[in-house]
Amino acid sequence: MAGEALPGVSLTSAARGSDTEPLRTxxxxxLGRLRRGPVGTPxxxxxxxxxxGTFGPPDGVFATPYALRGFFENGGRTAWVIRVSGPATTARTPWPAxxxxxxxxxxxQVVATxxxxxxxxxxxxxxxxxSTVAGPPTVGVRVMLPGEPPETFPGVPLPELADRLTVSRYIRLVPDGPPPPPRQDGPITLSWDLTLTGGTDAAPARDAYADAVTVQAELPxxxxxxxxxxxxxLTDATHTDLVLELLRSVEPLHDRLAVLDVPPRLTSVDEAVDWVGALTATGDSGLLGCAAVYHPPLRTPDGQDLRTVPASGHVLGVIARLDGERxxxxxxxxxxxxxxxxxxxxxPEPQQVRLFDAGLDLIRCTRGRGLMVWGGRTLSADPGTRYIAHRRLVHLLVRAIRRAASPLVFDVNSPELRLTLVRALTSVLLSAFRAGALAGDRPEQAFRVICDDTNNPPEQxxxxxxxxxxxxxxxxMEFIRLRLVLGQDRDLEVIEA
Known part of the structure; x- marks a missing residue:
């Protein structure tokens, strides 16, 4: 990645490592709109x-960049970003070299990234x-984009030019003509000044968001x-259908929570309550336990002005911060x-009560403390899936259990395998107990692991x-029950009973 720190000075830094850590919560x-960056690729x-660096600075058009900024400003440390777009076109210009x-x-063809x-x-x-006495022919390239740092690639040998530009944030070089003839004399210097044109944006339809939902579900x-x-x-029924599709992709995983925003066009309390009602009308507590709605939006600094941004990014940052602290x-x-x-x-308070009763988590401004998250509930009315803290405890346990049990999937079902599995799971649960996540004065009051003939009869x-x-x-609250199934002909499966 090239960028300019001082006039005439070009710095190149390698991308940071991206090893995933599936145990983190x-x-x-x-998933959303951004100024630039790869479309559909996490x-x-x-x-x-x-x-x-990857998606460009916020330009006031899309909400996702501001949500990401709120996430990191509130203590978030790592995020996956999936840019969603309609059938947009890419800016380009010819270079007659x-x-x-x-x-x-x-x-x-000089093509935007x-x-x-x-x-x-x-x-x-x-x-x-x-060519000079100092070396072979070279090309220097300077790429300038208003509002962003310029990139400078000085003294690049001609055979290396296309490869060198692959680290540019802004452009790629694509051959678009026959190869040059054998070596011949030519001008000592040449220069070209080019401008890219033809790029267009397009609002994403439901299918673009559905593809992004599928991609996020595949990220561990x-x-x-x-x-x-x-x-x-997305509006009306299309928006609601996509949210339900997201929840249907999340619910079988048992390891993540969707934080939703009330659509900005719904400005009244009645409209917000009706919208949440369209989601909760499914009556599926497992599905609704995967989502929480935070409202109202926030006003955040944006240069000399204030901007209205959805609350989800800031709330995710708060959750991530508390995750690390507690x-x-x-x-x-x-x-x-x-x-x-x-x-x-x-x-006013009566309207806050209506929103709370409908299942929304409020954000409130309190004297002396400022803006505060004023709720920790999912959309589910079932006590077993209602509270975010309980759901995220399940998410943590499921991730830890997968890590402990996955290496054993192809082992032969035997008393030795059962003992190995019980030991591995007990170690995970003891860690949660010692961290204060579980109730009881002793481990046996906090959890139980059953893997014997009672749930593995001889005829199984x-x-x-x-x-x-x-x-x-x-x-x-009631005990949370998880059922773990290992099969030699299929993946590890975790079922919440």
Whole structure:
């Protein structure tokens, strides 16, 4: 990645390692609109600078960049970003290089790295220097995009030019003509000044978001999901259907929570309550236990102005921060939201009660403490799936159980295998107990692991092993029951009973 720190100084740094850590429960996935960057391809970022480097600075058009900034400003450390777009076009311009020996072709297309209008107006200054006593012919390239740092590639040998430009944030070089003739004398210097044009943006339809939902479900690391632009891009039943599709993709995984925003066009309490009602009308507590709605939106600084942004990014940052400070089993309720200065809407107490009763988690401004998360519930009315803290405890346990049990999938079902599995799971649960996630004064009061003849009778398929786990969360409620199934002809399966 090339960027300019001082005039005339070009710095190149290698991309940070991207090894995933599936046991973490503070990693978020953001699906939405961004200025630039790969479409539909998940990108792992570890800071706001990473976001700007890959997707560009926020330009006031889309909500997702501001949600990402709120995530990192509130303590988030890692996110996966999936840019969603309609059928946009990519800006480009021809470069008639001519018969320069060492180049792959006599002409090229200079193509933006990703679709969108962001690249319209990108300027290239290309300077050719023939062979000298100091070395072979070279090309210098300077790429300039308004509002972003320029890139400088000085003294590049001609055969290496296309490869060297693959680290550019902005452009790629594509051969578009015949190869040059054999070496011949030519000008000592040449120069070209080019401008990219033809890039267009397009709003994503339901299918683009559905593809992004599928991609996030295949990522093992995210434990939190947000779609900040969804309420702007999709409306009415299409929006509700996509949210339910997201929840249907999340629910079988038992390892992540979707944090939703009320669509911005729904400005009244009645509209917000009706929208939530359309989701809860499914009556599926397992599905609804995968989602929480935070409202109202926030007002955040944006240069000299204030901007209204959906709350999901800031809330995910709060959850991630508390995860690191206290653990996944702690509720986000009563936590302070940072880097936001006001609410986009103030509701009198009777309307707050209506929103709360409908299943929304409120954000409130309290005297002396500022903006605070004022709720930690999912959309489910079932006590077993209602509370975010309990759901995230399950997410943590499922991830840890997968790590402990997955290596044993292909072992032969035997007393030795059962003992090995029980030991591995007991170690995971003891760690949760010692961290304060489970109730009881002693481990036997906090959890039970059952993997014997009672759930593996002799007549059972010998290629299948069943293990049942019961845990008692630190906050009083019924035992959470997980059923673990290992099969020699299929993957590890975790079922929440």
């Amino acid at each position: 503070d990693v978020a996935a953001f 990108v792992r970022v570890e800071s706001w600078n990473d976001v700007v 001519g018969p320069l020996h060492g180049l792959a072709a006599t002409s090229f 990703s679709p969108g209008t962001w690249a319209n107006g990108v300027r290239l200054a290309i300077r050719y220097q023939a 690391e995210p434990a939190l999901v947000a779609l900040p632009d969804l309420g702007t891009d 653990g996944a089993h702690h509720t986000p309720a009563n936590a302070v939201i940072l880097e936001a200065v006001d609410l986009a809407a103030e509701y 398929d010998p290629g299948q092993l069943v293990c049942e786990i019961e845990v008692a969360p630190a906050v009083p």
